Amino acid sequence: MPGPGIVTAQGYVPLFPSGAQLIEQLQYTEADGTLVTLAGFRTTDRHARERGEGWFEADRGPGAYFTFPTFYFQNRTLGLEIRDTIPAGGKKIQIFLHSNAGTFDGTTFSLFRNILNPDVRDYGWSMNTGFNNPKEGNRPICHAGQAREDCMIEFNSNWRTDPHSPLQIGDKIELAPAVRLARDAQGRALIDGGGSRYYSLEQLYVVGKGLRPWYGIAPNLDSEPLPDATLLGGDTSISYNYAEEPMRVFQQPANNIGIRNVQRFVEGRRLFHTSFKDGRHSEHDRTNPVFTAHIANQGPRFNQESCIACHVNNGRSAAPDVGTPLDMMVVMTGTAMVNGRRTPHADYGLNVQHHVTGGSSNAWDVTISRFDTQTRTLPDGTQVALRKPVYAFRGPVPNLYSVRQAPQVIGAGLLEAVPETSILAMADPDDRNGDGIRGVFNLVTDPETGQPRVGRFGWKASKASVRHQAAEAMMNDMSVTSTTYPRHSCQLGASDCRSSPGSTALSELELQRLTHYLSLLGVPAQRSLRSGYPSGMRVAAEHDVDTATINRGASLFASVGCSACHVSELRTSATHPFAELRNQTIRPYTDLLLHDMGPDLADTVQEYKAAPSMWRTAPLWGMGSLKYTQGAGKARFLHDGRARTPLEAILWHGGEADAARQRFEALPAADRDAVLQFLESL
Secondary structure (H helix, E strand, O other): OOOOOOOOOOOOOOOOOOOOOOOEOOEEEOOOOOEEEEEEEOEEOOOOOOOOOOOOOOOOOOOOOOOOOOOOOOOOOEEEEEEEOHHHOOOOEEEEEEEOOOEEEOEEEEEEEOOOOOOOOOOOEEEEEOOOEHHHOOEOEEEOOOOHHHOEEEEOEEOOOOOOEEOOOOOEEEEEEEEEOOEOOOOOEOOOOOOOEEEEOOEEEEOOOEEEOEEEEOOOOEEEEOOHHHOOOHHHOEOOOOOOOHHHHHHOEOOOOOHHHHHHHHHHHHHHOEOOOEOOEOOOOOOOOOOHHHEOOOOOEEOOOOHHHOOHHHOOOOOOOEOOOOOOEEEEEEOEEEOOEEEOEOOOEOEOOOEEOOEOOOOOOEEEEEEEEEEEEOOOOOEEEEEEEEEEEOOOOOOEEEEEEOOOOOOHHHHHOOOHHHHHHHOOOOOOOOOOOOOEOOEEEOOOOOOEEEOOEOOOOOEOOHHHHHHHHHHHHHOOOOOOOOOHHHHHOOOOOOOOOOOOOOOHHHHHHHHHHHHOEOOEOOOOOOOOOOOOOOOOHHHOOOHHHHHHHHHHHHHOOHHHOOOOOEEOOOOOOEHHHOOOEEOOOOOOOEEEOOHHHOOOOOEOOEOOOEEEOOOOOOHHHHHHHOOOOOOOEOOOOOEOOHHHHHHOOOHHHHHHHHHHHOOOHHHHHHHHHHHHHO
């Protein structure tokens, strides 16, 4: 948690002032010019280019590269310390293996994709070795906490050439470590009874530079660094995936994650997937160990038992149907507004919690009773049906309410790392430039320190930090206490809810781990490049893109004025505690500011400066992946999920966005389609 700070002239306290402590180092240069990179790896079940079937066979389903194996959160993360002497005029690279916990009883390491062999497809590397430990009889056994030189390999030539050539800056080296755990006769890990044989994330190391997100080029999806323009999340960006698992793309760690941070990530992920009712994991619930510390952790009322239950595949809420309780969404409630804050509803508190712990009495379901439909006719005669939900309360109807869908959770750490000065520099409350856009930053209260902070998260930018967002969701949506909201009365808006009751359901360390997980989720790279699929191979749907049309759509997106709010490029600060997030050029397509979107999108709730018709500019990164994370035809857009398509979402824009929307509507159909294809590439 950020400590006390000084209020600036603009009325806020910075989250991460100069001098913020770095959690873990990722890369440094030694005095002689040797480049040292520290890279974290998690275990996987299969390889990066393995589909669910052979390359030239009919589609039978996805691969298992992006999945998380059972027991992934313990004894199974590792790191590589890469000591690259080439920038210093040396001839070799040394790589040291680090186990984060326990012992790897069997290690292998594959390097340099074998592009000289035309038959290499799913996997296949030129150099295969092991981290043989001289203290273990040169067997590939590596222990946590060992001396760094115990498990080390070195090489001095480029195995992608024949004959091998001396290493030089810019050479590409594919890295694919794999590990085993000591096991019994049935192959179960002795340390915990889980699986024992694993592959890992496959990374591309560029000599003299470090790790780079990659995509597949000819021949046979060879690894190539992605161009900077495609890296929506900077160095955190997720490489293109050829295992046909686009539904899992929001769940991956930052591409540049550190050695210890990858363990923090998987521990936080476990909490995100844990039921706080019975302690079970959402995946492999009969195989993964029950998290016994979190059985019966929920308060008297709740909406869902786990974080992942609302954020489907780390995406958005499931599409609501007429008559279905909105227990995967947030129904905020209040009685009146006082100084920009809601007076909690006497029955519901700050939001409706649909379910009762231990029973079904006094149900307060909120449902959609119907959709009111209007038809928008564009200048060329195209007609689009726009739907607006009408709600029904089983309990009392509150004076004030707002229905919000859960957003995708990627990129939160990067948005947190954008300096406040950059956000304020984009604000234009008096429309000084006369473009009709009046961006306003929200000023919110830190729930732990009481300090004023710049709002960044939530549909109205009413949360100041990833920690704030996570802790409030745990309390209001899941009824789980934490050190931020230690009493269930916090959901009721009680003024004394911060008084400590002693222990909380979520400990301080666990809240940190959950925050770390959310902060270190990577952002998928923009899918705007054609991949080098072999002739005759079926191109996966997520990679079947038209680069020229996407580029034209990006230009049109800017020319009609969408980029006035959906700002394409931001720069993160040098002060965030995570090195992964520092000094990154990111492309989230948001200014993190509030804008008046007109009466059609207004609700009745104000949050600090955010009046009922004002909304934070929604980030657009990951937009094209929603059809996979949510399921075909089930992605929803805008705060309440009323829009079924990006086109519908655009046509609902009003207020400050009215002129840009009209310019978009006036485009020829082919140009409108180009804009939509551009959005689908993000």
